[in-house]
Amino acid sequence: MYNLIAKIGEGALNLCHETGGLLHLLFMVIKSLFPPRFDPGEFLRNLYKMGVKSVPIIILTAFFTGGIMVIQASVFVKRFGATSLVGWGAGYAVFREVGPILLGLMFSGRVGSNNTAELGTMVVTEQIDGLKALGIDPMQYLIVPRVLSMIIMLFLLTIIGDVIAIVGAALFGILIADVSFAAFWTSFSQNVHVADVVHGLIKAGVFGFIVSLTSCYAGMTVRGGAVGVGRAVNNAVVTAALGIVISDYFLTYSLS
Amino acid sequence: MTGKLYEMTANLGGFVTGIFAAALSLFSIAMRTFRGVFRFRGRAQGEVLKQMYLIGNRSLIFVTVTLGALGMVLVFQVCLQINKITGDQSQVGPEFIKGMIHAFVPILTAMMLATRVGAGIAAETGSMVVTEQIDALRMTGVDPVDFILVPRFIASVVMTFVLGVYAMVIVIVAGAFMAHSSFGVNYNVFFVFDKVTGGDLFIGSLKLIVHGGAIPIVAGYCGLTTGRGSEGVGNATTRAVINSSLAVIIIDFIISGVGLLTVQKI
Amino acid sequence: MSIIFKDVHRYFGSKKVLTGVNMSVQPGEKLFVIGTSGVGKSVTIKHIIGLLKPTSGEVSVDGVRVDKVSEKELFTIRRKVAMVFQASALFDSLSLLENVMLPIRKHLKLKDAEVRKKAMALLDEVGMLKHAGLYPSEIGDGMRKRVAIARALSLDPAYVLFDEPTTGLDPVSARRVDSLISQLATERNAGCIIVSHDLVSIFSTATKIAMVYKGIIYKEGPIEDFHSSTDPVIRQFLSGSSSGPMETPGF
Ligand SMILES: Nc1ncnc2c1ncn2[C@@H]1O[C@H](COP(=O)(O)OP(=O)(O)OP(=O)(O)O)[C@@H](O)[C@H]1O
Numbered sequence A: 001m002y003n004l005i006a007k008i009g010e011g012a013l014n015l016c017h018e019t020g021g022l023l024h025l026l027f028m029v030i031k032s033l034f035p036p037r038f039d040p041g042e043f044l045r046n047l048y049k050m051g052v053k054s055v056p057i058i059i060l061t062a063f064f065t066g067g068i069m070v071i072q073a074s075v076f077v078k079r080f081g082a083t084s085l086v087g088w089g090a091g092y093a094v095f096r097e098v099g100p101i102l103l104g105l106m107f108s109g110r111v112g113s114n115n116t117a118e119l120g121t122m123v124v125t126e127q128i129d130g131l132k133a134l135g136i137d138p139m140q141y142l143i144v145p146r147v148l149s150m151i152i153m154l155f156l157l158t159i160i161g162d163v164i165a166i167v168g169a170a171l172f173g174i175l176i177a178d179v180s181f182a183a184f185w186t187s188f189s190q191n192v193h194v195a196d197v198v199h200g201l202i203k204a205g206v207f208g209f210i211v212s213l214t215s216c217y218a219g220m221t222v223r224g225g226a227v228g229v230g231r232a233v234n235n236a237v238v239t240a241a242l243g244i245v246i247s248d249y250f251l252t253y254s255l256s
Numbered sequence B: 001m002t003g004k005l006y007e008m009t010a011n012l013g014g015f016v017t018g019i020f021a022a023a024l025s026l027f028s029i030a031m032r033t034f035r036g037v038f039r040f041r042g043r044a045q046g047e048v049l050k051q052m053y054l055i056g057n058r059s060l061i062f063v064t065v066t067l068g069a070l071g072m073v074l075v076f077q078v079c080l081q082i083n084k085i086t087g088d089q090s091q092v093g094p095e096f097i098k099g100m101i102h103a104f105v106p107i108l109t110a111m112m113l114a115t116r117v118g119a120g121i122a123a124e125t126g127s128m129v130v131t132e133q134i135d136a137l138r139m140t141g142v143d144p145v146d147f148i149l150v151p152r153f154i155a156s157v158v159m160t161f162v163l164g165v166y167a168m169v170i171v172i173v174a175g176a177f178m179a180h181s182s183f184g185v186n187y188n189v190f191f192v193f194d195k196v197t198g199g200d201l202f203i204g205s206l207k208l209i210v211h212g213g214a215i216p217i218v219a220g221y222c223g224l225t226t227g228r229g230s231e232g233v234g235n236a237t238t239r240a241v242i243n244s245s246l247a248v249i250i251i252d253f254i255i256s257g258v259g260l261l262t263v264q265k266i
Numbered sequence C: 001m002s003i004i005f006k007d008v009h010r011y012f013g014s015k016k017v018l019t020g021v022n023m024s025v026q027p028g029e030k031l032f033v034i035g036t037s038g039v040g041k042s043v044t045i046k047h048i049i050g051l052l053k054p055t056s057g058e059v060s061v062d063g064v065r066v067d068k069v070s071e072k073e074l075f076t077i078r079r080k081v082a083m084v085f086q087a088s089a090l091f092d093s094l095s096l097l098e099n100v101m102l103p104i105r106k107h108l109k110l111k112d113a114e115v116r117k118k119a120m121a122l123l124d125e126v127g128m129l130k131h132a133g134l135y136p137s138e139i140g141d142g143m144r145k146r147v148a149i150a151r152a153l154s155l156d157p158a159y160v161l162f163d164e165p166t167t168g169l170d171p172v173s174a175r176r177v178d179s180l181i182s183q184l185a186t187e188r189n190a191g192c193i194i195v196s197h198d199l200v201s202i203f204s205t206a207t208k209i210a211m212v213y214k215g216i217i218y219k220e221g222p223i224e225d226f227h228s229s230t231d232p233v234i235r236q237f238l239s240g241s242s243s244g245p246m247e248t249p250g251f
């Protein structure tokens, strides 16, 4: 019994510590943005690296997500004989929920965890101390460019992903679910609104922010050599997933 | 010009052979794991139980929070849309429950476990590689796949299924709560299970089992092929997250497609 | 003008690593910090550029209290005091040339061509110019160390800190590093603090030695004092004998 209480207490303390650390990092990032003081070269390099590196994975994910959604929609729709609803159902689900969440998770897995591994390696090989020793602020040189690039890139990649997912849905609708392209398109274009897309893109921006903050924090607080880096990557993706899902809940509420 | 062309061809060739080599090595690890399972006969029962405990312990709260929130969000979106059209919420519960069982819960649970369990396995095996524990294991004549992957494979298949079933309960309860509190849907209208067919149960279970098997194999492959040097383990963990998530999405797509054309055909 | 430690204590949790360090370095001096593994040599010198803050005590560089100033003001100290890290700490994502160019570009208002020229001159000085386009992962430890030295010298520092510059190097490369350090002290009048286990290096290069033992500077003085010392702890360290009064953490 005593042990259990001690464990809960320890967990709570840990949670406070981590939350405090994240908030501190957030504060430092904001401080470096007003007025903007960050390395433009690093910013561009990260935009390129994070964007280009993720395009294949985002396309694959989006394509199959579209496929999965159209299959699920047709399981439902066929029993009612309402194939005219497939395009709408798939589009609505992809734009508002499934797209941003799955793409966010994949982005966290690809870019976020890569970022944690990179920063963590820099910590354990004293490269961060090396930067400080050269009088360069790691906040401005490393963190802020990464945070900004991740937010921008997830937002842009979600736009690409949305398009690809709809293409995937239309294609597999024709191939597997007996939905003609015309029927799919009519249903899609008449019922899915710009508001649905905007709803999803706002989420993508927030998810990008969450992934960037959690992955930078996990990377900068690595301890214990190469083994510690692996552990940090694991923590980073888990925290990001929790953050994405929980913020999705609140966003869905407040955007509707 | 020719130099550049040559370089591009060489790069492409290297890329393709790289993919084939990776596929071959992944396949070999999968086969060795399956063989290990059949030869298993309870040798490392303690290890399997320990891994099951670890997976459960690490993932229970994670799955509860994530899937609970997703359940509420999904019901919210559906009800919102229905309100705009017919306003008849009586079908929400039964259809939601059906959709969760054969579609959403398996893929979402598996995606969550790919980040939680997959990354964990890769970090752990990757660390064993860089600290030369794997080499030490080979020196004693033990196949690292047998020793490390087989118990995790068995544990993951069992626990993904168990956590998946648990997640269904969480999602459905959370969904019902949302439907009731925000849209006034009665609980007895929501909790109707007669839309669920045997085909749905079969597809849902099959997905959970296959995902549960794919995650440790992909993650273990990433961990065992960890590079030397300080960035090795981090990279292996990164690859494990992305590759096992992608594996889950593609497997889910295939099973869904086949399911639609067979057991769920109307 | 000097770096001064006054009664510096540093604890990590309950672990008391430094318990009253006193020492000082003037420009042109070559102070070697010696002591057994894990005794706190790296911890000591990281205090000078504010990478670690003392639990109590004072550290000052040319009259500025490093332990008191803000992170922002530290950056001015760090331009004056360069450091060569134990494992070089080159940035993996940048080529060797870019590694040396980075601090120059950040701190000196120079045109890009001039930044490049200065960086190449520095690489030339350490004999690494022909490898300028390679990345840190493509070269060996000794070469990395030389690039790290070039990078450390890029802002014409008044003081340079070296954390085990010759450990892991072959004897020839090690002697090259020694003569680079001597050059720095004589030609640029830089104050050098060198953490080292390398007895050859110490006796050929040092103008002063400080021995860290049991959390304090056990003895500080010119080489002759150590040569002529009859203290059993010092005698044991310099002879590298396994038996004696010395306690080594971890054994
Ligand atoms: N950030 C830290 N947190 C906790 N303990 C630390 C930290 N940095 C150093 N220590 C501890 O302080 C002690 C001294 O470490 P330090 O790296 O200074 O040793 P050293 O004298 O440089 O040894 P070596 O010759 O092996 O480099 C060690 O026991 C180490 O565990």
Ligand SMILES: [Mg+2]
Pocket (backbone or CB within 6 Å): C041, C042, C043, C086, C163
């Ligand atoms: Mg040291």
